[in-house]
Amino acid sequence: MGGHMAILPHQRSTEVHAGGHMVVCGDDGLAYRLADELREVYRQRVVLVVTGEEAEHRAGRPVVVPADTTSGGTLVPVHVLTAQAPTEEALLRAGVDRTTALALLYEDDETNLRAAIAARRLSPGLRLVVRMYNRKLGRHLEELLDQAALVHSPGMDRSVLDASTTVLSDADTAAPALAATAVAGTSKVVQADGVLLRAAERTPPGRGEVPDPGLCTLALLSSTTADPAGAEGSEGSGPRGPVLLPDDRTVAATTGRGSVVLEAVRYAGPALPARRLARRGAPLRALFSSRLRWALAGVVASVLALTVTTTVLTDADPVHAAYVTLLDLFSINDPAIGAPPTNQIIQLLSGLVGLALLPLLVAGALEALGTFRSAGALRRPPRGLSGHVVLLGLGKVGTRVLARLRELDIPVVCVEEDPEARGVPLARGLGVPVVLGDVTEEGVLETAKIGRAHALLALTSSDTTNLEATLHARTVRSDLRVALRLYDDDFATAVYRTLRAVHPEALTRSRSVTHLAAPAFAGAMMGRQILGAIPVERKVLLIAALLVAGHPRFEGRTVAEAFRPGAWRVLALDTAAPTTRRPDLAASHRAGEEPQLLWELHPGYVLRPEDRVVVAATRRGLAELLDGPPSRSERPGTPRSL
16 A cells, blocks of 8 residues: 555445445444445445434544555545434445445444344345444354344355354454553464464564564564654554565564564463352452461360360260360350369360350451452552553453453553443452542542553543543653553554653553454455454454465465465464364364364465465455455466465
């Protein structure tokens, strides 16, 4: 992509008559971002259906995209329709009965559910991409809509059915990247066939050092990463920008740049306590303090000692001696008047132990009550906490990021203004400290121990709030690692350069959820299973699973010949038989299932039509894979460096 910048405003229309287009319905910025992704990258005709409020909010803000000067193609305008809800009438007006794919991107899951069912009834063979936050509901919806497609079209090909309905979450797509951005030693993570693919950032190797290539090198980082005025964080490309999917010659010839290397790792999460009470997350040992446990152990030892003494000094058997000792302990035995002095002394000693037991029982009851009451309350940050991540915002995105951070066993302190926010119950259940308050007010970040934190993740829905919190945190600690969520790319680039110039010793990253999520939604609309997106600075690599059949750039070629530097690269091969393959490689393994992907492929392996492969591709590279036959220079037999 290159050339000058051209302003291509959306084209408003009242009805769509022609077919062969794609329909995007939504009520926020993700719909606009996806429409531009389909139009710019995949050269698709798009009909965008938005609410009147969103259209008014976007009025006067034309979409700026790079003009294409390499292929001579022309970017067609996006037809914009307004509808308050995705009713059948609105879907028909958008031409859903003649479209190839429909994306439903409303923030409300129920709205998307109703519209998806209506769209499947209007067009059984339609490819549906649905945005849903509720994972369980999303899985059920996929099964329901696929079954509905079979009912309405009994002769539908099974391979088409596997891609007919895709449920995605923008929060789930962006959460691994947002969590990885703020944490040193972790990186972008994509799950495929039960294996976590970790895109690890490597610093430039020193003289004489041999870098570990991992599975492969996904990218070379920007040459300006050490330059405070560099362009990292922007969408610009060029010699100073990142190089995606380089070949081995480029990697060997490049010096002074960091790299992004793909690693296959197994996740071993933190072990949960073996015993829990009342399903409230409180382990048994947390009910009583250590002093109380030691005191209770002393009482038990005293009772045992008195029992043994009674057995030795009297004629009682051990069971009777223990019974008499407990009666004396609880002061319910008759006084030992007229008994031998030994029995009287033992009874007095048992009474003294009983006096010590009474306050011990009261203290234990009070501590247990306090533990159960505090189990339902939000924790406060401990005094000595350090090296943690401060997470601002517990909305949809913040909740998913919190779950990811806890999966990696990383200490977190959350800051949220709304006590009824979506992620507050999750934080309470995980025992994560939460500070309730407005992050822009004095003292809130200090309560979260920002001065001793390792990183700050500003993920609220307000750009200005995230920026204000970042600036305040930098006044407390100038070298703090910061990742802030910003929607506007130009604004994000300006913020990045300014913060880096003022604080060159600190790491700053800006991330947009819609920017990270839109490529995955667009790839699903094109009929490919997207396993995840890996951000490289402010560019994105897609990890996708596709069949070799019908792709002349893969079919009959070796793995080395199928590699196109800067566009796509084959990462793994599905070794399962076509009839036993799992349709969704991104899903977690069930008990007893074995991995079916082979990650270390021989460069000379010839790809067969029945093979399914996992590829890493740029957005434009994935779009090119969906086009017609390859050019003459791409025909089989042309060697490529691996």
